[in-house]
Amino acid sequence: MQDSLPYLDYLLTNEEEAAMLTGREQPRDAARDLLARGPQAVVVKQGARGAMLATSAAVTEFPAYRVAVLDTTCAGDAFAAGFLLGVSRGWPLDESLRLGNAAGALCTTQVSHRGITSLEAARRLMESQVVPANDKLMA
Numbered sequence: 039m040q041d042s043l044p045y046l047d048y049l050l051t052n053e054e055e056a057a058m059l060t061g062r063e064q065p066r067d068a069a070r071d072l073l074a075r076g077p078q079a080v081v082v083k084q085g086a087r088g089a090m091l092a093t094s095a096a097v098t099e100f101p102a103y104r105v106a107v108l109d110t111t112c113a114g115d116a117f118a119a120g121f122l123l124g125v126s127r128g129w130p131l132d133e134s135l136r137l138g139n140a141a142g143a144l145c146t147t148q149v150s151h152r153g154i155t156s157l158e159a160a161r162r163l164m165e166s167q168v169v170p171a172n173d174k175l176m177a
Contacts, residue, residue: 044076050118052083065090066097079131083117091135099172100135103143103163112151117142120160132171140164
């Protein structure tokens, strides 16, 4: 895995995976460390707290959308699908990450994957809850 990092455009991990790859417990430190190894952007999924996006310009935290959670099965996969859909459509990375957060949140509202119904549903959630990002410039 470590040898492939310079060839990646985007690395999507969760907090445990990022810590395992870097030995750093703090997600922000792990994201910076992984970014320094080559990917253009690193995403660290943080479950109910949302996700973090690290680029050469900044490490930004994006809070989760608030929904009534029934089951978290497939939420990470739904997040990845939403993020990658945004990227594939040429959306800015921050909007792609917000779409990932919305898809992951919607997924948790039903058992298994049934909470994801459409791109329109994810966009409605994004519009109904304006969640400001917390930008922290990289040192």
